[in-house]
Amino acid sequence: MTEAGHGAESPIHEFRIEPLTDLDLLRDLLRRRWGETLMMFGRSWKLGEYEGYVARDEKGAIVGLVTTALQRSTQLALTIDSFVEHKGIGRLLLDFVIEQGRNQGARSLRVLTTNDNTPALRYFQKRGFRIVAFYPGAIAIYRPVFMTLPEIGVDGIPVRDAIELEIDL
DSSP states (O other): OOOOOOSOOOOOTTOEEEEOOOHHHHHHHHHTTTOSSEEETTEEEOTTSSEEEEEEOTTOOEEEEEEEEEETTEEEEEEEEESSTTSSHHHHHHHHHHHHHHHTTOSEEEEEEETTOHHHHHHHHHTTOEEEEEETTHHHHHTTTOTTOOSBOGGGOBOOOEEEEEEEO
16 A cells, blocks of 8 residues: 655656665664555565665655556556655656566556545646555454554544555556
8 A cells, every 4th residue: 555645746857766675664764654564466476576766865865665566468566655754756766666567568557545545645636647446344354464544544534445446657
């Protein structure tokens, strides 16, 4: 599942993206929000089954993380996390995944979010994504894996369903 920023974002030129090959660091970064196993796009993803990339600021500090996988001709953004709000990091990471997918010959990019995450739904649709799948009740399946998934989410909306969005590359 992904997270997208909202509001005005500043220029992104002061950040760089690089592969994250240190699996211990990747595990630690994912634990901040997702736990050790990612469960999305119809399966569980274990460390090493996907690629991780970090965004770093001009001092080298990690300010964002994206995890991706190529599934047939579809690039998947498993997670997109900005650790610093409203700096364009989420946009930079998403643009990176789009370009990576194109370079790998993917025909589309898919993201997944929850029904309550109206900021992400709005953000992705403004970027040209369209809703391609709706999974009613999916969060009941995810919740035992993602113990931190709240019952109530953004704007007091119950967190129940997963929504998949896609953009052509």
